[in-house]
Amino acid sequence: MSHYVPLSKGTQAFKKNFADLARAAIPDSVAGKPIEFWWQDEARVGRQGTLTRVWARRGSRPRALRDHRFTSAYLFGAACPARGVGAAIVMPEVNVDAMNTHLAEISRNVSVGAIALLVLDGAGWHSSPRLKIPDNIVLLRLPPYAPELNPIENLWEYLRGNQLSHIVSENYEAVVDGCCNAWNALMWLPEVLTSVTDRAYAQVKIWGRWYDLRYRLTLGNFRHQT
Numbered sequence: 119m120s121h122y123v124p125l126s127k128g129t130q131a132f133k134k135n136f137a138d139l140a141r142a143a144i145p146d147s148v149a150g151k152p153i154e155f156w157w158q159d160e161a162r163v164g165r166q167g168t169l170t171r172v173w174a175r176r177g178s179r180p181r182a183l184r185d186h187r188f189t190s191a192y193l194f195g196a197a198c199p200a201r202g203v204g205a206a207i208v209m210p211e212v213n214v215d216a217m218n219t220h221l222a223e224i225s226r227n228v229s230v231g232a233i234a235l236l237v238l239d240g241a242g243w244h245s246s247p248r249l250k251i252p253d254n255i256v257l258l259r260l261p262p263y264a265p266e267l268n269p270i271e272n273l274w275e276y277l278r279g280n281q282l283s284h285i286v287s288e289n290y291e292a293v294v295d296g297c298c299n300a301w302n303a304l305m306w307l308p309e310v311l312t313s314v315t316d317r318a319y320a321q322v323k324i325w326g327r328w329y330d331l332r333y334r335l336t337l338g339n340f341r342h343q344t
Contacts, residue, residue, distance in 0.1 A: 143257070194206060
């Protein structure tokens with residue numbers, strides 16, 4: 119039995135006022151440049167893995183691999199739905215230095231001459247004064263306690279259900295390899311990335327142009343950081 123969970127006022131306000139919030143976040147100094155919408159988040163990927171549904175003969179009890187050890191890594195991911203591209207790194211921990219590395223990686227994947235409006239949550243490493251924000255990135259933070267507004271959460275769900283399930287990793291390096299392989303496989307499916315991360319409300323008219331999340335598709339890049 120399903121239960122309807124009403125959206126919080128903060129969630130409703132963010133969606134309703136997204137255009138105004140986006141315009142306010144973009145400084146006049148970049149007026150006239152193309153705008154790309156990017157979403158960002160992090161996920162802990164560990165050796166315990168994920169179990170998912172599989173096809174099997176009716177009445178059977180199929181076996182699946184499941185690790186019970188605790189070694190893990192952190193997958194930093196960002197996606198631009200309009201272009202069907204992403205930028206990711208794998209780090210041993212989450213902190214400001216790791217976030218700065220990811221910002222630099224995102225910056226390298228923004229179209230030449232464009233500005234990325236990067237939407238992300240309010241984690242401490244996203245708002246630290248020690249953040250080094252590249253010139254072609256502008257941050258827009260989500261309201262608190264609203265993970266449902268970040269489509270990268272749905273991207274993690276997709277990866278765990280398709281690329282990161284039923285895996286036994288021998289060590290930390292194997293966990294890292296699994297993250298890299300999962301993300302790189304997704305980068306060969308730009309239409310999937312766009313479908314999962316597209317949000318109809320994220321449409322903004324800036325300097326007379328409409329920007330939304332539904333057009334050009336190309337491939338992104340991946341870098342592993344240690």
